[in-house]
Amino acid sequence: MVYYLGTQRLIELTTTVSLEYILLGIIQSMEEDFLNWQHFSLVPRHATFGEHGVIELMVVNNQKDYAFKYVNGHPNNTQQQLLSVTGFGVLSQMENGYPTFISEMTLLTAMRTAATSALAAKYLAPNTNTMALIGTGAQSEFQAHAFRALLGIDTLFIYDLDHQAMEKFIHNLEPQGFKIHPVNGIEAAIAHAPIITTCTTHQGSKGLIEPQFLKPGQHYNAIGGDSPKKIELVASALDKADIFVEFYDQSAIEGEIKHCLQHPSITELWQVIQKKRPGRIHEQQITIFDSVGFALEDYSTLRYIYQLAKTHDCLDHLDLIPDPIDDPKNLYQLLHPA
Amino acid sequence: MVYYLGTQRLIELTTTVSLEYILLGIIQSMEEDFLNWQHFSLVPRHATFGEHGVIELMVVNNQKDYAFKYVNGHPNNTQQQLLSVTGFGVLSQMENGYPTFISEMTLLTAMRTAATSALAAKYLAPNTNTMALIGTGAQSEFQAHAFRALLGIDTLFIYDLDHQAMEKFIHNLEPQGFKIHPVNGIEAAIAHAPIITTCTTHQGSKGLIEPQFLKPGQHYNAIGGDSPKKIELVASALDKADIFVEFYDQSAIEGEIKHCLQHPSITELWQVIQKKRPGRIHEQQITIFDSVGFALEDYSTLRYIYQLAKTHDCLDHLDLIPDPIDDPKNLYQLLHPA
Numbered sequence: 001m002v003y004y005l006g007t008q009r010l011i012e013l014t015t016t017v018s019l020e021y022i023l024l025g026i027i028q029s030m031e032e033d034f035l036n037w038q039h040f041s042l043v044p045r046h047a048t049f050g051e052h053g054v055i056e057l058m059v060v061n062n063q064k065d066y067a068f069k070y071v072n073g074h075p076n077n078t079q080q081q082l083l084s085v086t087g088f089g090v091l092s093q094m095e096n097g098y099p100t101f102i103s104e105m106t107l108l109t110a111m112r113t114a115a116t117s118a119l120a121a122k123y124l125a126p127n128t129n130t131m132a133l134i135g136t137g138a139q140s141e142f143q144a145h146a147f148r149a150l151l152g153i154d155t156l157f158i159y160d161l162d163h164q165a166m167e168k169f170i171h172n173l174e175p176q177g178f179k180i181h182p183v184n185g186i187e188a189a190i191a192h193a194p195i196i197t198t199c200t201t202h203q204g205s206k207g208l209i210e211p212q213f214l215k216p217g218q219h220y221n222a223i224g225g226d227s228p229k230k231i232e233l234v235a236s237a238l239d240k241a242d243i244f245v246e247f248y249d250q251s252a253i254e255g256e257i258k259h260c261l262q263h264p265s266i267t268e269l270w271q272v273i274q275k276k277r278p279g280r281i282h283e284q285q286i287t288i289f290d291s292v293g294f295a296l297e298d299y300s301t302l303r304y305i306y307q308l309a310k311t312h313d314c315l316d317h318l319d320l321i322p323d324p325i326d327d328p329k330n331l332y333q334l335l336h337p338a
Numbered sequence: 339m340v341y342y343l344g345t346q347r348l349i350e351l352t353t354t355v356s357l358e359y360i361l362l363g364i365i366q367s368m369e370e371d372f373l374n375w376q377h378f379s380l381v382p383r384h385a386t387f388g389e390h391g392v393i394e395l396m397v398v399n400n401q402k403d404y405a406f407k408y409v410n411g412h413p414n415n416t417q418q419q420l421l422s423v424t425g426f427g428v429l430s431q432m433e434n435g436y437p438t439f440i441s442e443m444t445l446l447t448a449m450r451t452a453a454t455s456a457l458a459a460k461y462l463a464p465n466t467n468t469m470a471l472i473g474t475g476a477q478s479e480f481q482a483h484a485f486r487a488l489l490g491i492d493t494l495f496i497y498d499l500d501h502q503a504m505e506k507f508i509h510n511l512e513p514q515g516f517k518i519h520p521v522n523g524i525e526a527a528i529a530h531a532p533i534i535t536t537c538t539t540h541q542g543s544k545g546l547i548e549p550q551f552l553k554p555g556q557h558y559n560a561i562g563g564d565s566p567k568k569i570e571l572v573a574s575a576l577d578k579a580d581i582f583v584e585f586y587d588q589s590a591i592e593g594e595i596k597h598c599l600q601h602p603s604i605t606e607l608w609q610v611i612q613k614k615r616p617g618r619i620h621e622q623q624i625t626i627f628d629s630v631g632f633a634l635e636d637y638s639t640l641r642y643i644y645q646l647a648k649t650h651d652c653l654d655h656l657d658l659i660p661d662p663i664d665d666p667k668n669l670y671q672l673l674h675p676a
Contacts, residue, residue: 004656006656006657006658007657007658007659007660007672008657011672011673014673015673019673041386046384046395046397048379048397048399048404050399050401050404050433051401051432051433052432052433052434052435053434053435054435055399055404055430055432055435057384057395057397057406059384059386059395061386061388061393063388063389066388066393068395068408070406070428070430070437072430072434072435072436073435074433074434074435077434077435077666080434081662081663081666082434082436082661082663082666083659083660083661083663083666083669084666086435086436086659086660086661087659088437088658088659092393092408092410094388094389094390094393095388095389095390095412096390096391096410096412096415096418096420097390097391097392097393097410097411097412097415097424098410098420098424099408099424099426102658104657104658104659104660106659106660106669107660107669107672107673110669137667138666138667138668138669138670139669141669141670142669142670162667168665168667168668172668172670172671172674175674318342318344318656319344319345319346319442320344320345320426320440320442321345321421321424321425321426321442321444322345322421322424322442322444322445323420323421323424324419325419325420325421327506328415328416328419328420328422328476329416329475329476329500329503329506330476330506330510331421331444331445331448331476331477331479331480332448332476332479332480332510333510334345334349334445335349335352335353335357335445336510336513
């Protein structure tokens, strides 16, 4: 049998232990895996592009575990009352190839993306209780919770083209104790905050964040520019900053850096976490975390949530494979039991 | 919600309509897709090799559908009472990226492999009611059923190194009306049969089938040599035959042909089905179908079984993704319903 965690059970689990508890667990799991970066086989994701979007398989393994996530990205889905991103993930054992755990990863992808952002900010961002959020779509509340859980940020300047999305954000997070200030433009939001998270669905290669918006000492957490056709920062804005990525080979295709591969300061985050390269080194430095999402983060998330759900008895069973089996050479017997 | 077909429900469905009915349905679905070969994006599988085996993701899509199969190959699993091959598959829609159907594919892989073999034999094999089966492991009974369902073959000469596996085969298939003759060696089995199916787990690159075993007019269905380290036919045996493969790029790595890429007669099966290249052209011709398994065959199988299971009300539901959702920009609301 294969263990299964569906959306409903994950929601129950979140209610039991709290979203921020889970986010901190994912961050910790991720930090451990980034410390073991060299023990994983890392490959760019397998992407299938269609007219309306992309379907990706993100695979990673070490000697013991294998993991993959199925995830789609269809920006126009929201016009048909569908999510633009859905996903699910699988853990299996390298030793025998048996899948052991299958999980919803629509909610978990939102959690792991926020966890990654907060983990990067721990190493790269200035100390503050204030963040600007540009884009208040499906990902935004998770970002806010992860930054509060890990770094104590509780004051948010927010901006979105879509006013209803801003109202939704306020409606969701004011009851959770956040101090929220809606503003009427990107520049106004950025002006108030030492940390800026951009999680927009902005289409196009021009970018939203102009170079003159950037202020000394700021940390940018850019997570919306995650495909070959999307960027959030105008290319010349990157010149002013030190850039940090998850996995260079993938970010070079999908991330903000795709327009400035000659940039003199691009560092992979694991190098900072392992203290092989510096993170934030002075107060005036502008840092950019150019995040596109990476398979190892999904593995860290699956590994953590599997154990947590087991502990809280939140796992179901699926007969996705015939296990156990009496005689492995007698698969046919399943159809004609003796 | 995502539709789910687990092992137990597939067994029920097989009992309802019969294994041979399903095999014929898969063959027909596959023949349709081979006739539309040019409309699919075909890529070699994504393989992750470990110390004990391989885990593969096999992906295929056309403009409308996307499919992948997770499958492992761990030859020594049987020593621990585990299957050497397990799998599951997923269908989704290119238009919005939503997964629609997830299914067990351990039994289905055995069925689709047998269906592919029978489909190839329809175009390549001589008319006969007799087949030799070398190797009577987990795959063998499915081969026998597919050849009977499509071509009327009911007389089998069988050989396996493992006598218990031969007894198991007889025990399973004699009650199903097959005439079965166990023999005490590969050459003896081959001597009696116009069609020879090799489905062994033979390890190593030397091969089991010697060139002097081959007789004019025979058709070889070689399905056990399916990884870079395994072959079933001694390389010089291939010289005597016309060879047919599923997808050259993949067979060149995994199939029998990997040791004779300069062979003058290697044809892809779809070319024969589409009448672009000849199949069997004279009575003395020796043909070899060098089958390694290909993603399109899994798609054909998933597509067919999904419809069949729907018709017979054999599908369950899984909350693998949050669907439906009230407001796609408000993923967070799932955690804090209004």
